[in-house]
Amino acid sequence: MSEHAHPSDHPAYPVGLRLAGRRVVVIGGGQVAQRRLPALIAAGADIVLVSPSATPSVEAMAASGEIHWERRRYVEGDLADAWYVLVATADTDANERVSAEAERSRIWCVRSDDASAATAWTPATGRSEGLTVAVLTGRDPRRSAAVRDAIVEGLRDGTITARHQRTRTPGVALVGGGPGDPDLITVRGRRLLAEADVVIADRLGPRDLLDELPPHVEVIDAAKIPYGRFMAQEAINNALIEHAKAGKAVVRLKGGDPFVFGRGMEEVEALAAEGIPCTVVPGISSSISVPGAAGIPVTHRGVAHEFTVVSGHVAPDDERSLVDWAALAQLRGTLVILMGVDKIGAIARTLIAGGRAPHTPVALIQEGTTAAQRRVDATLATVADAVTTEEVRPPAVIVIGEVVAVGPEATRAHHRD
Template sequence: MIAPSVTPAVEAMDQITLSVRDYRDGDLDGAWYAIAATDDARVNVAVVAEAERRRIFCVRADIAVEGTAVTPASFSYAGLSVGVLAGGEHRRSAAIRSAIREALQQGVITAQSSDVLSGGVALVGGGPGDPELITVRGRRLLAQADVVVADRLPPPQLLAELPPHVEVIDAAKIPYGRAMAQDAINAVLIERARSGNFVVRLKGGDPFVFARGYEEVLACAHAGIPVTVVPGVTSAIAVPAMAGVPVTHRAMTHEFVVVSGHLAPGHPESLVNWDALAALTGTIVLLMAVERIELFVDVLLKGGRTADTPVLVVQHGTTAAQQTLRATLADTPEKVRAAGIRPPAIIVIGAVVGLSGVRGLNNS
């Protein structure tokens, strides 16, 4: 590398031979490829001229068509290497490169891969609500599905993007409303996959966090149906984060626990040790707990949690309809009812909720 001056970062590189001086004729002796990337057009012209005399490939950064070679805008994706040339128009090739990469990620352009299983099932976590928070892999597999079996919680925009030939099956489990029994869901996954379809089971959040995902894995495995699992961004962490609250913070809490509130304290099928939970000093994240919030608050207060423990309630987290409510543990039930908070909602209990908001965080 030849340059009249260099940055400390370049100077620290040990993979290059560096000459800190101006270019002079003869510097390309022994080279087979050169890049003229100075801010002086006259120097770039001289470098290209020497390259032409010596039959050397030379890229000219400022005027690509004046060089003897052009570097493609390139990227790698899922085992593919893609390069784009646009007649020396660097910005155009870069824009097209980015469009192709996005199309591959979204499944608009399909590159058949080993995780797209004809006659198989993919359990895909749809994330906490914002359609942009699904993983790249999850979105790609969703775009290549023949059948999508979807819950209520995944972002509806993801379903709206599907091609018209895709069969979408509503497996919504709306609390206290219509529901599709788990056995029926398992049967649909198996039947559609056995018909040779690639089936995506789309769930909100992460498929293995209170989503019965592993029950579906076991059912498919028992039926001989291959399954791949695509983790998702769980609402238990993402929703508080988007509301400006971390579930852990150095010197404040070294633990957090995520608890399902679908069963009340004292229910014979509940596996939660509420006394132990109340004794923790860390963060508690309650999912599916709004309908029984009075019971959960009561058991935590009786177990030793202080009445003034800060609480954050977030409804429709990470979406345009997001609403937040701050309270103390003691007055949370009253405030939740007064605000008309309904599922889906996340309840965060702990000192981290008391952290002062940072202006501008998540457009706050």
């Protein structure tokens, strides 16, 4: 270093340390160490913690063997053979002595108490699907964190795109889009949408997300795929296979969760038979999210210890029904019915005949989580008439049980009735 230069006169030189198997010493076991240790553990470092005490979380890391804990104060020589040291104590004298040893041994040293006295700074770091984002702004850690958060969030929700430039393996991502509100798709699902070449979407998928896609993305409405001699599902399977074999990144966007009455496994099996890799991204199921959005907990302490999700697209007296409605009528918990608006009269009569009380509360939530959401309350005895008089239309989630009467929304619904 020039005799006239001072470290604070120059910006930090950014670098990524590969610490796997290399000795890292952490001095101090408090909150700072608790925040920094997970990243060092993830990097595969051989970590030695020197501290007479530690937070419960840090103790748990030592108990699980992720770090080695020396339960004592720092002494000269503790940095021997170290590649990197983190000083995280409130003892200024001890911090100075550790820094001095690190300087003599030419070991990069981070100081949590005095950044200007450190030889290394820890950037604000975030990760998203194989990318590491590290931001340094000198002595303004809050700004670093804010910039880091903005970049990582953008990568996750697709507002910042960083498409893979290397050759991609053709494949399909089976993405659960959630109950309807575009903000309720998972961050992974949103990122895969941003990277897609082709999106095959269900009508119950979050439609607003499609408007955000770049113009080069081909969007296909699954309901409008011509299927001629094929069944609709078979035609969708064939479309997925065709586009994947053409080398496209394909997203199959479905409402809710792909495996909750979504026929997702049929698509996975069809792709597997053709040797096409498929990634399944779970989605938030409308069976729990829509009741929650309407103020109904599907379980509640002292009210319901279980909930059952049932497809209502087949009437109870239909020979194709796989549901034991008599058994469901005997349950005391919550019953959530999907795709059952036009069959709810027959379902309610069957449940009452099986022993469920006619005055059992029922809520119908139409277009749940969207701007058009509305809730209609009734009982098992009155729900069939309520559907007609209130003109309830699919998609709607039906909740049956005492949890319907829990919470402030139930009170307001009662007053509206």
